[in-house]
Amino acid sequence: MVVRLIGANPGLTLSLGGERVAFASVWRVDWSERGKGNALVLWHRGTTRVVAEDLELGAWLAGDFTRHFPEVRGLAWPAPELTEAPVDMELDLDKGLRATAADVTVEIPGPPRERRAVRVPEFDLGGRPHLLTNVFMPCETGTVTIGGTPVAADSATAFLADAEVWSA
Numbered sequence: 387m388v389v390r391l392i393g394a395n396p397g398l399t400l401s402l403g404g405e406r407v408a409f410a411s412v413w414r415v416d417w418s419e420r421g422k423g424n425a426l427v428l429w430h431r432g433t434t435r436v437v438a439e440d441l442e443l444g445a446w447l448a449g450d451f452t453r454h455f456p457e458v459r460g461l462a463w464p465a466p467e468l469t470e471a472p473v474d475m476e477l478d479l480d481k482g483l484r485a486t487a488a489d490v491t492v493e494i495p496g497p498p499r500e501r502r503a504v505r506v507p508e509f510d511l512g513g514r515p516h517l518l519t520n521v522f523m524p525c526e527t528g529t530v531t532i533g534g535t536p537v538a539a540d541s542a543t544a545f546l547a548d549a550e551v552w553s554a
Contacts, residue, residue, distance in 0.1 A: 400539035424473035437487035498523030
């Protein structure tokens with residue numbers, strides 16, 4: 387197997403009335419076949435957005451990885467709006483995550499409920515199985531704010547993921 391990406395990828399799904407209204411995937415890429423850097427991929431009510439300093443890296447993360455995650459399975463995934471901007475990511479495995487990118491802020495307060503090593507031997511990325519390993523840490527809640535307005539939600543499913551390695 388060839389390693390394609392090493393980093394961290396916390397995520398947050400927001401729902402309102404049982405319907406998914408937002409999913410945020412925050413990436414810290416320490417090394418990949420496409421370079422390194424931070425990116426934020428946001429699906430919100432039928433639109434997709436990528437914020438990254440390296441737009442090529444951000445678009446790759448959105449198209450080759452995030453769009454195939456179970457959290458967005460079955461949702462429309464239009465071509466993402468690309469915004470070139472820094473992604474400030476503060477990830478503390480005890481205190482949680484705060485990421486700010488352009489006008490989007492994602493917060494997942496800690497502490498995690500648990501920490502467990504995960505190994506998914508055939509994670510399906512659009513018909514291309516990958517080995518995914520990471521340390522997965524579910525958290526109680528989280529928020530997404532866009533343009534200063536919190537996304538309305540009545541439930542959240544949040545996690546921190548670090549020591550993440552994708553191999554094909």
